[in-house]
Amino acid sequence: MADPSILRDILIIFSVSIGIVFLFQKLRLPSIAGFIVAGTVVGPYGLNLISDHDQVRYLAEIGVILLLFTIGLEFSLTHLKASRNLFLIGGPIQILSMLLLTFLGAFAVGLPARQAIFWGLLLSLSSTAIVLKAIAERGESETLYGRSTIGILIFQDLAVVAMILIAPLLAEQDSQGIGEVVLTLGQSGLMVAVIVVTARVIVPRLLQHIVSTRSRELFLLTVVVLGLGTAWLTSLAGLSLALGAFIAGLLISESEYSHQAIAEILPVRDSFNSLFFVSIGMLMDPHVLLTYPALILLLVVLVITGKFFTGVGAVLAAGAPFRSAILSGIALAQVGEFGFILAQEGHQLGILSLEAYNVFLVVSVLTMIITPFLIQWSPRLARRTEAMQRLHHWWPRRMSSPVDAPPLKLRDHVVIVGYGLNGRNLARVLREVEIPHVILEIRGDVVQREVVKGVPIRYGDATNPTVLKHVQIDSARVLVIATSDPFGARRIVCLARALAPSLHIVVRTRYLKELDELLALGANEVIPEEFETSIEIFTLVLQTYHVPQSFILEKAEQIRREGYALLRRGELPELAHHLRAGTLLDVEVETCRIDEDSPALGKSLEELHIRLRTGASVIALMRGGITQSNPSGKMTLELGDVLVLLGNREQIRRAISLLVDTKPALS
Numbered sequence: 010m011a012d013p014s015i016l017r018d019i020l021i022i023f024s025v026s027i028g029i030v031f032l033f034q035k036l037r038l039p040s041i042a043g044f045i046v047a048g049t050v051v052g053p054y055g056l057n058l059i060s061d062h063d064q065v066r067y068l069a070e071i072g073v074i075l076l077l078f079t080i081g082l083e084f085s086l087t088h089l090k091a092s093r094n095l096f097l098i099g100g101p102i103q104i105l106s107m108l109l110l111t112f113l114g115a116f117a118v119g120l121p122a123r124q125a126i127f128w129g130l131l132l133s134l135s136s137t138a139i140v141l142k143a144i145a146e147r148g149e150s151e152t153l154y155g156r157s158t159i160g161i162l163i164f165q166d167l168a169v170v171a172m173i174l175i176a177p178l179l180a181e182q183d184s185q186g187i188g189e190v191v192l193t194l195g196q197s198g199l200m201v202a203v204i205v206v207t208a209r210v211i212v213p214r215l216l217q218h219i220v221s222t223r224s225r226e227l228f229l230l231t232v233v234v235l236g237l238g239t240a241w242l243t244s245l246a247g248l249s250l251a252l253g254a255f256i257a258g259l260l261i262s263e264s265e266y267s268h269q270a271i272a273e274i275l276p277v278r279d280s281f282n283s284l285f286f287v288s289i290g291m292l293m294d295p296h297v298l299l300t301y302p303a304l305i306l307l308l309v310v311l312v313i314t315g316k317f318f319t320g321v322g323a324v325l326a327a328g329a330p331f332r333s334a335i336l337s338g339i340a341l342a343q344v345g346e347f348g349f350i351l352a353q354e355g356h357q358l359g360i361l362s363l364e365a366y367n368v369f370l371v372v373s374v375l376t377m378i379i380t381p382f383l384i385q386w387s388p389r390l391a392r393r394t395e396a397m398q399r400l401h402h403w404w405p406r407r408m409s410s411p412v413d414a415p416p417l418k419l420r421d422h423v424v425i426v427g428y429g430l431n432g433r434n435l436a437r438v439l440r441e442v443e444i445p446h447v448i449l450e451i452r453g454d455v456v457q458r459e460v461v462k463g464v465p466i467r468y469g470d471a472t473n474p475t476v477l478k479h480v481q482i483d484s485a486r487v488l489v490i491a492t493s494d495p496f497g498a499r500r501i502v503c504l505a506r507a508l509a510p511s512l513h514i515v516v517r518t519r520y521l522k523e524l525d526e527l528l529a530l531g532a533n534e535v536i537p538e539e540f541e542t543s544i545e546i547f548t549l550v551l552q553t554y555h556v557p558q559s560f561i562l563e564k565a566e567q568i569r570r571e572g573y574a575l576l577r578r579g580e581l582p583e584l585a586h587h588l589r590a591g592t593l594l595d596v597e598v599e600t601c602r603i604d605e606d607s608p609a610l611g612k613s614l615e616e617l618h619i620r621l622r623t624g625a626s627v628i629a630l631m632r633g634g635i636t637q638s639n640p641s642g643k644m645t646l647e648l649g650d651v652l653v654l655l656g657n658r659e660q661i662r663r664a665i666s667l668l669v670d671t672k673p674a675l676s
Contacts, residue, residue, distance in 0.1 A: 048290020081258020100164025103323035506531030615642035625656035
């Protein structure tokens with residue numbers, strides 16, 4: 010019989026985690042910190058409730074693989090290409106500056122040069138798992154600071170391979186020469202390139218065949234095999250399993266099946282991922298903390314401070330604005346999980362003593378515990394450090410500051426913050442109706458590209474009052490905030506309302522929970538995407554039923570008017586009552602699949618006379634994943650076709666009976 014101890018261990022971990030994370034949620038503290046604390050409680054240095062720590066670590070590694078896989082699915086190669094400056098400039102600068110800073114500090118206190126370099130490598134890494142989860146939970150992955158942080162984290166994960174290969178050179182007994190290290194790195198890079206090229210050719214075709222089976226189970230298994238399989242192949246090249254999973258996610262993200270893959274993986278990922286954070290807490294040895302309290306506290310402060318400043322400098326060097334650099338610096342201010350792997354390697358090679366290894370583990374775990382709190386408080390910290398922004402004016406930029414651009418001569422105009430999809434669509438409409446407007450955008454490459462086209466766009470961070478004054482916010486009529494940064498939006502609303510009390514402020518936000526605070530800060534209109542999506546869905550449904558367009562517009566306006574009033578009172582609108590005015594009374598929609606034994610197989614819709622015989626109407630036909638509305642009567646039904654029927658309940662019952670039964674019930 011199989012050993013049930015692993016089941017017992019998982020049950021203990023989840024049971025303790027439920028209680029601690031529930032308490033953390035009640036106290037409005039990050040759940041990640043709760044999982045780490047739970048690990049400390051059940052771990053070998055706490056209550057020692059776990060009997061097989063290696064098994065838990067294996068499961069935790071699966072959690073990291075799934076986390077990086079889903080991050081890759083959401084990130085996509087297009088986003089990675091857009092963040093190439095942050096990846097190729099910010100990443101190297103962050104690692105090298107932290108390495109230099111740590112080397113100087115360690116060398117100053119008397120550590121040998123080899124150990125000082127190794128400590129620099131350890132402390133230059135940040136926690137990809139913790140930071141990405143915290144950013145994703147806050148909906149900030151698509152913000153500039155989110156992309157900056159992710160770009161640097163990806164570079165760090167790639168750099169881990171080189172660090173592990175360099176570690177033997179720092180040991181007393183050099184087991185590898187520089188030539189061997191370079192050769193190994195080249196082989197790893199070549200193997201990854203082969204995997205990527207092969208997967209880009211095979212994966213889309215494979216997924217296309219899998220999807221054609223219409224089997225959810227087969228699709229889920231295929232996605233899991235692609236993620237774990239690519240991770241395993243990259244591990245053969247000397248790279249980490251997690252990085253391989255991220256590459257697999259990037260490859261699938263370019264296909265049209267990425268959203269379904271995310272939906273299937275998320276529940277599995279969250280279960281395993283919690284084990285990773287618990288396993289981090291299990292490494293924490295309170296006895297080391299009690300033995301060296303002053304030293305560990307000093308090291309934690311120095312690590313967080315050093316990583317903050319090196320992170321800020323790296324993001325600034327990549328051309329990002331000051332506020333994004335501050336937020337990224339805070340997010341990167343901890344030691345990463347890959348540092349544990351590197352530290353273990355260093356301990357085995359004799360670079361780190363057992364005492365130094367334990368101190369490093371405690372310092373690392375403490376910085377990880379602090380990280381979710383720092384990210385939670387980062388917007389406030391960013392505002393308080395904005396007084397330092399005058400230093401940023403001395404930093405070289407790739408393009409001129411907005412205050413250096415020709416002065417604008419606008420009045421009664423619209424100021425658009427953000428030139429994403431929403432900003433572009435609004436600007437196009439304003440241009441067509443000849444309403445004066447100006448756009449603020451913090452992505453330098455976008456500004457340079459659009460300026461050439463004659464778009465009235467300026468480079469600038471709208472959270473800076475000087476930038477808002479430059480676009481003459483005090484004489485504008487409307488301000489539209491079309492960014493995906495919720496904290497930046499709040500800051501902009503506060504500044505704009507103070508600078509222009511009569512300004513009409515419209516804010517786009519992703520979530521309903523942001524509505525009340527933005528209105529309280531001074532916004533006139535807040536457009537939550539969740540609510541507008543619900544209106545768009547019901548509009549499309551009514552159009553399918555051929556409801557008059559005038560009625561649809563009237564109902565949409567009514568729901569917006571009543572719905573936003575309800576939202577301001579913290580209630581969700583009930584949309585169903587709007588559809589009970591008689592137009593759709595007793596009308597239903599149903600689907601019917603044509604199988605092998607269907608009497609309608611091989612017959613045309615004209616031959617079947619469905620409407621004449623049953624009263625129901627065929628409003629659409631789905632074949633091979635393509636939907637055809639109002640299909641022709643001459644269309645012959647084939648195996649696997651799905652008919653969409655419209656009528657009352659009795660009419661639809663008769664129609665399905667006609668299409669399925671051998672003895673149809675006629676009207």
